[in-house]
Amino acid sequence: MVQKKALITGVAGQDGAYLARFLLDKGYEVHGLVRWDSYVAKRDGLRRLNLLEVLGPYFSIHYGDVSDAHNIASVIKSTKPDEIYNLAALSHVQVSFDVPASSFDINAHGILNILEAVRCLDMEERVRIYQASSSEMFGKVPAPQNEMSAMQPCSPYGVSKLAGYHLARLYRESYGLWVCNGILFNHESPLRGEDFVTHKVTRYVAELEHGYQKPLSLGNLEAIRDWGDARDYVRGMWMMMQAEEPDDFVLASGQALSVRAFVDAAFSSLGYQIEWRGSGLDELGVDAETGNVLVKIDEAFYRPLELDHLLGDASKAKDILAWKPEIGFEQMLRDMIEHDRKIISLEGNGDG
Numbered sequence: 001m002v003q004k005k006a007l008i009t010g011v012a013g014q015d016g017a018y019l020a021r022f023l024l025d026k027g028y029e030v031h032g033l034v035r036w037d038s039y040v041a042k043r044d045g046l047r048r049l050n051l052l053e054v055l056g057p058y059f060s061i062h063y064g065d066v067s068d069a070h071n072i073a074s075v076i077k078s079t080k081p082d083e084i085y086n087l088a089a090l091s092h093v094q095v096s097f098d099v100p101a102s103s104f105d106i107n108a109h110g111i112l113n114i115l116e117a118v119r120c121l122d123m124e125e126r127v128r129i130y131q132a133s134s135s136e137m138f139g140k141v142p143a144p145q146n147e148m149s150a151m152q153p154c155s156p157y158g159v160s161k162l163a164g165y166h167l168a169r170l171y172r173e174s175y176g177l178w179v180c181n182g183i184l185f186n187h188e189s190p191l192r193g194e195d196f197v198t199h200k201v202t203r204y205v206a207e208l209e210h211g212y213q214k215p216l217s218l219g220n221l222e223a224i225r226d227w228g229d230a231r232d233y234v235r236g237m238w239m240m241m242q243a244e245e246p247d248d249f250v251l252a253s254g255q256a257l258s259v260r261a262f263v264d265a266a267f268s269s270l271g272y273q274i275e276w277r278g279s280g281l282d283e284l285g286v287d288a289e290t291g292n293v294l295v296k297i298d299e300a301f302y303r304p305l306e307l308d309h310l311l312g313d314a315s316k317a318k319d320i321l322a323w324k325p326e327i328g329f330e331q332m333l334r335d336m337i338e339h340d341r342k343i344i345s346l347e348g349n350g351d352g
Ligand code: F7E
Pocket: 090, 091, 092, 093, 094, 133, 134, 135, 136, 184, 185, 186, 187, 195, 196, 197, 198, 200, 217, 218, 219, 220, 221, 223, 224, 225, 259, 301, 302, 303, 307
């Protein structure tokens, strides 16, 4: 059987690593695009790919950057992929307020460079493209959100992703490129970056076992997010790419929790009960048993504009692709904390 070839941009990230593993298990030849600095910073950069044992004979790394049009065109030309998964992104919403232009270069210009490369190389007949769109594009519109909802993003990240979404749609409609948008709600896992709130919390909770240090500083506890598991979502990406027609799909768990509820759940999974005292910036999360302050609020983690409530409706993906999430919230949380405990004990042994 002829092996399919996939090119994954952003392969060193959470989704890239899980998707590479998923496609290798399906018998694909996988090419991954990594920025040179990810490659050089091996411990962090290729850590996920190592953990999932992705590096091997059917996986090749290519240095590159989606914001460099020549580079991405030359990688597409030389690898001749059947499927391109564009997961490269500047994905931290708060950081996008500090570097809005870089967010645009990577998140909007990046997909434009891929679409133009495929078109100019006359590869539109053979290549399918997945664009990683985001629930952050919905912004302030009322929940639940689905493919028909209005989009009013409230961060440079959200606006850049919305531009990318429209470019993908435009190239599909005007040039007939096979491009789909996966509109993914928050998705977490043991491989989530530690500057995202879920992993920041699970890591702190796992560290508590080795003794109390200083409180965990968090921002807005009232934000509500629909948290699913990245492993389910990369399967959904692949399912979108196997559909008869290219289309846009929401992937979401359909259940939403506030950041505060996530914090409560994470602490209670290791037996800590938090008592919330005070309000606003003076609020504290206190260990009900010892009185230790476990959580405090730091204004630095608030964004200039907050997105209050995301809750996804993935009925279309369920109906058309037969996709549904298989990993529930409790299991995801357990896996994250177990992973953190293991990493912390390895670090303690000097193996980290
Ligand atoms: O924040 C609040 C914060 O940074 C979640 C990305 O994958 O999902 C992700 O974006 C919520 C926000 O994810 C802290 O204000 C409170 O309301 O984990 P996050 P995000 O911004 O929702 C979407 C779908 C994407 O596409 C993005 O690429 O938690 N929050 N305290 C905090 N957030 C962080 N990071 N750190 C805090 O200390």
